Amino acid sequence: MTVPQITLNDGHTIPQLGFGVFQIDPPETERIVTDALEIGYRHIDTAAAYGNEEGVGRALAASGIPRDQLFVTTKLWNAEQGAETTRPALERSLAKLGLDHVDLYLIHWPRPDLDRYVATWRVFEQLQGEGLTRSIGVSNFHRPHLQRLVDETGAVPAVNQIELHPAFAQHELRAFGEGLGIRTEAWGPLGQGKYDLFGDPAIVRAAQAHGVTPAQVVIRWHLQQGVILFPKSVSRERMAANFDVFGFELTDAETAAIDGLDRGLRVGADPDTATF
Template sequence: MSTFSPTVTLNNGVVMPQLGFGVFQVPDDETTAAVASALEAGYRSVDTAAVYGNERGVGRALASSGVPREELFVTTKLWNDDQGYDATLRAFDASLDKLGLEYTDLYLIHWPTPARDRYVDSYRALEKLLADGRTRTIGVSNFQPAHLERLVAETGVVPVLNQVELHPGLQQRELRATHAALGIATEAWSPLAQGALLKEDALTTLAERHDRSPAQIVLRWHLQSGNIVIPKSVTPARIRENLDVFGFTLSDEDMAAVDALDRGLRTGPHPDELN
């Protein structure tokens, strides 16, 4: 694992870097260079998804990086159209082929899509992949408390994490409390709210005080809050900056100032509305 990032021990004992690299909305032909820059900077966790269309680009970067496979933590996700037991297994095979890997470290159901009502069957397929050693951990993304509680009640297997939109403007406190009660790690996508909050006075003031960027303040807030975080960038300098968040600490007062920015701001769809 990276010497730069602290780690989180998931509920099945697998260790995961707390700070990783995301490739959402990065075209496949740009993904290889972006992931290569991230790996060179010291990231060891990379998060992609079938629907991003860039698993091949991630795979090319991993293959040419020279980083031993056991030092990497690779996540991908099942898209909504492929939910259902057999379809999930086929989709996983396709993702693994594009990544050029023998296994993933984490496989997630991307959205619950409750109107389809296939996420329990899909999760049973994930359990088979886990039992067969084809993925080291299984989890979900964008699940609400009711979805999580049903999944655990019907399968008895608690997801290792739930990846959700989470940033100072949308802190998901009820959901995080459910995670804590069930032993599920919280992972944040859109951790910087796509830049929507970076000019907030509270963040610019803290950035000036700590001689850091507002983005670094937000990432530090995530880490101290216990969230796993996967910022995205295609700019090498920004990729390095997003990893450079371990040389300072936010005080309780600083954390409270960021906590006060919560206002239900979503940059993506509500999980109950996407099917």
């Protein structure tokens, strides 16, 4: 099964479908990531704040998969933003992952109240130049945050990882970022179980029409819009199903029906006001 590769604005590529480890217990991480790698996932998304980088690293090392066939993302936690603290934070993440570089390093949240993300971004550029990360990007950035980075540094992030699912489609933010050459990544692409997405008639009808699960329909909806995503599951069976989404295609009518579910329903924190 071949996962499409998305070309980023720095020329590097990223597998469009990956595996996320948000809220996976650290003691279980190695086993679960091993399952994901055995199924065929090659793109793993973690973060310092998840507390499970060590488990990810052990699974990667034990897999025997060549490093150049893997794509690993981690993220800088908010408290570590700053000119003096960013580099040590990445070095700690690399040590935990057992890697000499990551493929993508992200500022996890903008934390505009701290006003450190521009200074942090300048260090990100240095880290990329030194080969400690191949690509650099941001997460949870709104339009003013993105615009300020570009205006003050002249550098455009490769990706912006944002909350994105059918009830919160973020069309305006995606269009703004993509107009700058920033690719969109979706976190919480299946709604995190916080509303009845899989019971919606538009999703159910599409699933029945193609003989697939509602989750597979939603993943396919993201893929057909060019969004990069990494659904999470601790069940090997669901991991496999989430990866088996390249044998069908939603029709224009099915896509439009799912597009119509957007109602601005944010289920996570608001980046403008989040202070954790």
